[in-house]
Amino acid sequence: MSGLSxxxxxxxxxxxxxxxxxxxxxxxxxxxxxxxxxxxEPVFAMVPAFAWxxxxxxxxxxxxxxxxxxxxxxxxxxxxxxxxxxxxAAYTATLATRNLMVGQPEQVLWAWYAAVTVLAFLVAxxxxxxxxxxxxxxxxxxxQGGLTALMYPLARRLIERFENTDLRFR
Amino acid sequence: xxxxxxxxxxxxxxxxxxxxxATIVAVIAAxxxxxxxxxxxxxxxxxxxxxxxFNGARSQFDEVISPISGLFAAPLRWxxxxxxxxxxxxxxxxxxKKLHKEVADLQRWKDAAIALKNANxxxxxxxxxxxxxxxxxxxxxxxxxxRGPFSNARIADAGAAQGVKVGNPVISEHGVVGRVVGVAKxxxxxxxxxxxxxxxxxxxxxxxxxxxxxxxxxxxxxxxNLRGREPVREGDIILSSGDGGLxxxxxxxxxxxxxLRGVWRVRLYSDRAPIDYVRILEFxxxxxxxxxxxxxxxxxxxxGAVDSAxxxxxxxxKLAPPPTPKPAAATTDAAADAKPASDTxxxxxxxxxxxxxxxxxxxxxxxxxxxxxxxxxxxx
Numbered sequence: 001m002s003g004l005s006x007x008x009x010x011x012x013x014x015x016x017x018x019x020x021x022x023x024x025x026x027x028x029x030x031x032x033x034x035x036x037x038x039x040x041e042p043v044f045a046m047v048p049a050f051a052w053x054x055x056x057x058x059x060x061x062x063x064x065x066x067x068x069x070x071x072x073x074x075x076x077x078x079x080x081x082x083x084x085x086x087x088x089a090a091y092t093a094t095l096a097t098r099n100l101m102v103g104q105p106e107q108v109l110w111a112w113y114a115a116v117t118v119l120a121f122l123v124a125x126x127x128x129x130x131x132x133x134x135x136x137x138x139x140x141x142x143x144q145g146g147l148t149a150l151m152y153p154l155a156r157r158l159i160e161r162f163e164n165t166d167l168r169f170r
Numbered sequence: 171x172x173x174x175x176x177x178x179x180x181x182x183x184x185x186x187x188x189x190x191x192a193t194i195v196a197v198i199a200a201x202x203x204x205x206x207x208x209x210x211x212x213x214x215x216x217x218x219x220x221x222x223x224f225n226g227a228r229s230q231f232d233e234v235i236s237p238i239s240g241l242f243a244a245p246l247r248w249x250x251x252x253x254x255x256x257x258x259x260x261x262x263x264x265x266x267k268k269l270h271k272e273v274a275d276l277q278r279w280k281d282a283a284i285a286l287k288n289a290n291x292x293x294x295x296x297x298x299x300x301x302x303x304x305x306x307x308x309x310x311x312x313x314x315x316x317r318g319p320f321s322n323a324r325i326a327d328a329g330a331a332q333g334v335k336v337g338n339p340v341i342s343e344h345g346v347v348g349r350v351v352g353v354a355k356x357x358x359x360x361x362x363x364x365x366x367x368x369x370x371x372x373x374x375x376x377x378x379x380x381x382x383x384x385x386x387x388x389x390x391x392x393x394x395n396l397r398g399r400e401p402v403r404e405g406d407i408i409l410s411s412g413d414g415g416l417x418x419x420x421x422x423x424x425x426x427x428x429x430l431r432g433v434w435r436v437r438l439y440s441d442r443a444p445i446d447y448v449r450i451l452e453f454x455x456x457x458x459x460x461x462x463x464x465x466x467x468x469x470x471x472x473x474g475a476v477d478s479a480x481x482x483x484x485x486x487x488k489l490a491p492p493p494t495p496k497p498a499a500a501t502t503d504a505a506a507d508a509k510p511a512s513d514t515x516x517x518x519x520x521x522x523x524x525x526x527x528x529x530x531x532x533x534x535x536x537x538x539x540x541x542x543x544x545x546x547x548x549x550x
Binding site: 032074078128 | 185186189190192193195196197199200201202203204205206207224228231235238239242243246247249312313314315316317318320323351359361366367384385386388444445446
């Protein structure tokens with residue numbers, strides 16, 4: 001049990017998941033099409049943004065969320081800061097409601113994750129609409145948001161991997 | 171003495187507070203970048219190397235990410251190629267029959283195209299039209315494809331080293347794909363017609379009606395700003411209009427279709443097949459062709475020449491007919507001084523028919539009115 005009380009190493013719970021998300025995003029943005037459908041394009045960075053806030057409050061966490069968002073903005077050529085703000089909104093909302101939600105049944109946690117995903121997409125839609133004076137296709141937004149919400153099991157796995165590592169936050 | 175040994179050694183700031191402060195700092199940083207970003211800024215024609223906002227950083231990012239994306243895309247491309255080969259092998263007979271029918275159909279179009287091209291060349295020679303020159307192209311492979319509702323852009327593996335510039339139109343073997351919005355040394359970023367930011371001047375081939383093709387992140391961009399009675403019908407062919415000088419006139423874009431809400435949309439030709447290879451047209455838009463220095467010359471006609479006495483005389487001449495010739499001459503001189511600035515913009519608006527039959531006169535109006543090449547018209 002002594003290993004469990006060791007503080008978390010930033011590279012293991014922040015940097016590695018962020019890198020995995022970046023690689024997954026690059027891989028699924030390959031110009032491939034299977035019949036009429038392209039590859040799905042969920043926002044992978046949503047998974048760690050939610051999980052980091054659930055695992056524990058952190059000083060480094062928001063900055064890694066910021067960097068993940070900026071990577072998406074550069075990679076997808078969005079207004080710089082759009083995904084950074086959207087992910088930070090989700091991170092902040094999760095952090096603010098953390099005490100209420102921790103320990104709830106699995107379905108409630110999934111609904112919580114879906115709710116913060118909706119919040120992040122709402123922020124992205126508002127920013128893009130204001131910036132381009134044109135609303136993005138809502139069906140496309142729902143499709144991408146739905147795919148992102150379906151990735152909760154990955155967030156659950158990340159939370160389970162690290163939530164008991166630092167006993168101060170149990 | 172370290173910080174922990176000093177007078178603050180007993181100070182304990184709750185982690186929740188520091189985490190909240192860090193979050194606020196991160197949000198402020200993101201907001202600042204959002205406000206400072208100018209991704210739509212076009213390159214300065216005086217200094218093309220100067221980039222606005224974070225566009226320089228974007229180009230550098232594309233330069234770095236292009237080979238990485240290419241690496242990840244390769245296995246998928248090979249898998250896709252194998253699947254296509256297998257499909258082709260099993261559907262060879264059906265495909266052959268279909269192609270025979272298509273060739274017979276295209277032969278008719280080819281004959282028509284030859285006849286039209288011949289007639290067109292004769293008209294051009296008779297009218298002494300200055301036709302659009304052939305546009306050189308650069309072939310490139312697409313290595314990254316963002317296709318979400320917020321962004322529809324691609325990275326191609328050709329950049330400034332191959333002569334690609336910001337604003338160059340991009341086409342596939344089927345039709346217009348988009349235009350270049352960012353250029354690095356060996357990579358370029360293409361904004362697709364379907365992107366939320368994309369606005370493309372187009373025309374309906376049948377009626378010549380103009381419209382703006384507006385992307386929304388979906389597969390079928392909408393036709394906005396349509397004018398006239400029934401300017402478009404289901405199945406009408408949509409071409410680039412060339413207005414504004416961003417695209418050459420007459421490039422095939424797609425087919426008009428009405429959605430469930432009654433909004434006119436365009437089913438893009440470029441959406442018929444995966445866009446893996448593209449051609450970047452080294453087309454110079456009007457703003458690049460124009461002599462920038464002359465357009466920027468903001469010196470007004472010499473006001474000093476028109477002194478108060480002349481103004482007074484001009485007013486008197488207006489009030490008391492018949493006018494004296496001198497003030498009128500002064501006014502004409504002032505107008506003549508102002509002429510060079512407006513000359514450039516006036517020419518493209520004139521029609522060849524307006525020209526006087528002076529054989530020495532060079533008709534410059536044909537540039538925007540040149541007909542699309544027969545091969546392009548016959549495309550669908």
